[in-house]
Amino acid sequence: MAEKWPWRPIVVLEESNFMTKRIxxxxxxxxxxxxxxxxxxxxxxxxxxxxxxxxxxxxxxEEAAAAGIEEFIFVTGxxxxxxxxxFDVSFELEHMLKERGSDARLKDVRDVLPASGRVAYTRQGExxxxxxxVLCARELVGDEPFAVLLADDLxxxxxxxxxxxxEAHDRTxxxxxxxxxxxxxxTDRYGILDVGTEEGxxxxxxxxxxxxxxxxxPSNLSIIGRYILRPEIFEFLAERRTGAxxxxxxxxxxxxxxGDKPFHGVRVQGRRFDCGDKLGFFEANLAxxxxxxxxxxxxxxxLKDYAGS
Ligand code: G1P
Numbered sequence: 429m430a431e432k433w434p435w436r437p438i439v440v441l442e443e444s445n446f447m448t449k450r451i452x453x454x455x456x457x458x459x460x461x462x463x464x465x466x467x468x469x470x471x472x473x474x475x476x477x478x479x480x481x482x483x484x485x486x487x488x489x490e491e492a493a494a495a496g497i498e499e500f501i502f503v504t505g506x507x508x509x510x511x512x513x514x515f516d517v518s519f520e521l522e523h524m525l526k527e528r529g530s531d532a533r534l535k536d537v538r539d540v541l542p543a544s545g546r547v548a549y550t551r552q553g554e555x556x557x558x559x560x561x562v563l564c565a566r567e568l569v570g571d572e573p574f575a576v577l578l579a580d581d582l583x584x585x586x587x588x589x590x591x592x593x594x595e596a597h598d599r600t601x602x603x604x605x606x607x608x609x610x611x612x613x614x615t616d617r618y619g620i621l622d623v624g625t626e627e628g629x630x631x632x633x634x635x636x637x638x639x640x641x642x643x644x645x646p647s648n649l650s651i652i653g654r655y656i657l658r659p660e661i662f663e664f665l666a667e668r669r670t671g672a673x674x675x676x677x678x679x680x681x682x683x684x685x686x687g688d689k690p691f692h693g694v695r696v697q698g699r700r701f702d703c704g705d706k707l708g709f710f711e712a713n714l715a716x717x718x719x720x721x722x723x724x725x726x727x728x729x730x731l732k733d734y735a736g737s
Contacts, residue, residue, distance in 0.1 A: 457561035459505030557675025578653025585698020602690030618650035619679035
């Protein structure tokens with residue numbers, strides 16, 4: 429049986445209770461080609477790859493919902509129809525499960541569905557980079573702070589990763605990004621922080637560089653795929669300046685916002701799996717399976733069998 433929506437909103441307060449604006453909308457850039465997972469991703473979006481029995485994108489959507497997100501904006505591309513179908517009613521399937529009396533399975537497929545009218549899809553058209561994907565959501569986001577979640581980054585944590593950012597945003601009313609230390613030799617895979625003062629889990633962002641070489645990296649503190657951004661980001665993205673890899677980089681546009689409003693990295697608690705990488709994806713499957721009552725024992729047995737080989 430699939431794991432149920434594990435997280436519920438921890439606090440749901442009225443807007444009037446907040447000094448800062450509530451984060452209501454989340455953008456999910458899902459237009460990437462997923463070339464690292466070919467041939468699996470030839471006809472299937474990489475975001476639909478399952479960790480145990482739930483697609484990566486569903487984990488991200490559930491995390492967002494648990495953090496109070498009400499509107500889900502997907503920036504898609506070609507061959508991504510399966511994502512739209514996944515978050516929609518499947519009459520035939522529901523009918524069949526009902527006939528068979530598979531109540532638990534029926535609940536699993538129904539629990540996937542965000543409320544009607546709360547999901548929007550827009551096409552990126554050309555794959556011009558993460559910054560371009562976020563820019564495509566401009567009209568749907570409007571003039572309010574919003575979250576961005578990259579489904580490749582999967583978290584296992586007591587408090588959902590995005591919730592940790594929402595709480596940080598409530599304290600600062602600025603831009604906040606999830607950060608973690610990475611090995612120095614991996615800085616060229618990430619957006620890297622130039623670190624200012626640190627207080628508790630909050631790190632002041634003095635600068636940001638996308639994918640610097642280990643020699644040039646200002647630190648080894650990297651951005652992990654969760655962001656809360658102010659809407660001014662769209663003005664910088666709209667200039668469509670290209671950066672690392674010839675792409676329109678979200679990191680570059682964020683760097684240009686530093687100094688205007690507070691900008692912090694949040695050292696998030698929990699374990700992060702890089703599911704854009706085969707080993708990271710494999711490890712995520714292992715870690716999530718070991719948490720399942722119906723699987724843990726079997727997985728441990730398999731691990732023991734293979735331990736010597
Ligand atoms: C993207 C961002 C990068 C960030 C990373 C986190 O890179 O551009 O700044 O550190 O996600 O996973 P990508 O993985 O798309 O190359």
